[in-house]
Amino acid sequence: MPITESRGSVIAAPVxxxxxxxxxxxxxxxxxxxxxxxxxxxxxxxxxxxxEITVVVPCYREAANVRPLVDALTKALAGRxxxxxxxxxxxxxxTIDQVRALAEINWRVRGISRIGRRGLSSAVIEGALxxxxxxxxxxxxxxxxxxxxxxxxxxxVAGGGCDIAIGSRHVEGGDNSGLANAWRHALSDGGIRLAQxxxxxxxxxxxxxxxxxxxxxxxxxxxxxxxxxxxxLMDLILSAPGPVRVEEIPCTFRPRVAGESKxxxxxxxxxxxxMLDKLFRGWLPxxxxxxxxxxxxxxxxxxxxxxxxxxxxxxxxxxxxxxxxIAILVNFWLDNTLTYRDRRLRGSRLYGGLIVFLLVxxxxxWANIGIAQLFRADGQGWxxxxxxxxxxxxxxxxxxxxxxxxxPR
Numbered sequence: 543m544p545i546t547e548s549r550g551s552v553i554a555a556p557v558x559x560x561x562x563x564x565x566x567x568x569x570x571x572x573x574x575x576x577x578x579x580x581x582x583x584x585x586x587x588x589x590x591x592x593x594e595i596t597v598v599v600p601c602y603r604e605a606a607n608v609r610p611l612v613d614a615l616t617k618a619l620a621g622r623x624x625x626x627x628x629x630x631x632x633x634x635x636x637t638i639d640q641v642r643a644l645a646e647i648n649w650r651v652r653g654i655s656r657i658g659r660r661g662l663s664s665a666v667i668e669g670a671l672x673x674x675x676x677x678x679x680x681x682x683x684x685x686x687x688x689x690x691x692x693x694x695x696x697x698x699v700a701g702g703g704c705d706i707a708i709g710s711r712h713v714e715g716g717d718n719s720g721l722a723n724a725w726r727h728a729l730s731d732g733g734i735r736l737a738q739x740x741x742x743x744x745x746x747x748x749x750x751x752x753x754x755x756x757x758x759x760x761x762x763x764x765x766x767x768x769x770x771x772x773x774x775l776m777d778l779i780l781s782a783p784g785p786v787r788v789e790e791i792p793c794t795f796r797p798r799v800a801g802e803s804k805x806x807x808x809x810x811x812x813x814x815x816x817m818l819d820k821l822f823r824g825w826l827p828x829x830x831x832x833x834x835x836x837x838x839x840x841x842x843x844x845x846x847x848x849x850x851x852x853x854x855x856x857x858x859x860x861x862x863x864x865x866x867x868i869a870i871l872v873n874f875w876l877d878n879t880l881t882y883r884d885r886r887l888r889g890s891r892l893y894g895g896l897i898v899f900l901l902v903x904x905x906x907x908w909a910n911i912g913i914a915q916l917f918r919a920d921g922q923g924w925x926x927x928x929x930x931x932x933x934x935x936x937x938x939x940x941x942x943x944x945x946x947x948x949x950p951r
Contacts, residue, residue, distance in 0.1 A: 600665035709752035715792030
């Protein structure tokens with residue numbers, strides 16, 4: 543049966559609260575919300591306990607969507623005990639200011655402002671851990687998820703038939719037309735096919751960001767989560783301590799009204815890294831895998847530049863030094879954009895980080911050139927000698943990058 547207002551009711555004193563009859567499923571007594579006798583946030587009302595439902599909304603640059611989303615949730619969850627927690631990654635458009643303005647007059651609205659870190663998955667984890675509600679729902683802050691289906695998702699979990707109820711675009715009755723263009727459709731479809739190859743359970747829409755689950759299930763799974771990337775649903779299913787029961791409920795993915803989409807090729811690359819992390823059972827962290835991939839790109843850049851200069855008649859040492867310098871610059875840009883996306887350097891910190899990266903990498907570069915020259919003197923070809931030197935540089939760069947340049951703040 544539907545979950546109605548219970549723990550976390552708004553009580554307008556001194557009206558007595560009648561007890562509701564027992565649920566047929568044997569759940570604890572539920573208490574109706576009598577807070578309609580005074581406006582939310584007024585001085586005359588009091589609130590006891592926690593809500594039954596917490597809606598976690600990770601957001602970045604969604605200031606224009608905060609108020610419309612709260613209005614939509616108010617209609618969709620009428621008669622239920624709920625709250626919404628916006629987890630904002632220090633948006634420059636004042637998203638958290640909009641949240642705080644609403645929180646001053648509406649007790650159902652809470653906000654978490656994160657400084658120095660970014661990422662949808664980690665934002666969802668922090669929002670869920672801040673909740674004491676029995677049920678947790680997750681949705682985006684861009685109004686593309688169909689909030690009218692929240693009740694169905696929560697009731698599916700509350701009924702005990704599943705551990706996670708997913709708002710699915712890819713089951714009968716679902717609609718994925720809200721994706722902006724063919725490129726975004728291709729990214730989404732590619733991620734779905736990749737995920738379905740690894741999932742232990744059949745899921746039609748493993749890339750969905752719209753789902754509900756019990757808080758106790760989340761609490762058991764949270765210590766195993768990677769917290770990386772933008773697709774927390776896949777992480778939850780693959781990290782759960784036991785088999786996961788899934789139910790998919792058809793939902794419409796609507797076109798975005800305000801703000802801009804965060805879906806891009808980097809999201810898909812991070813999703814692929816998450817799959818590798820789970821495949822290796824955490825022995826190879828996602829950040830290391832990403833850094834290694836960037837390092838491989840640097841090796842390719844180094845070799846390409848060196849071969850071009852070789853054709854131009856340059857000496858081996860000159861070609862190797864030039865290729866190494868360009869590879870370092872490319873690696874810095876890729877690492878700042880992809881590997882350390884949640885700690886991305888901007889403004890003056892970007893230039894300062896680049897200077898430090900160049901200074902630190904110079905040590906690896908000297909080792910790179912020295913090792914390459916040794917291999918070359920031993921009769922190895924240009925390619926083998928250059929690759930051996932580049933590997934030394936990559937190992938050194940990784941050792942210092944996480945602790946010196948992109949350290950956690």
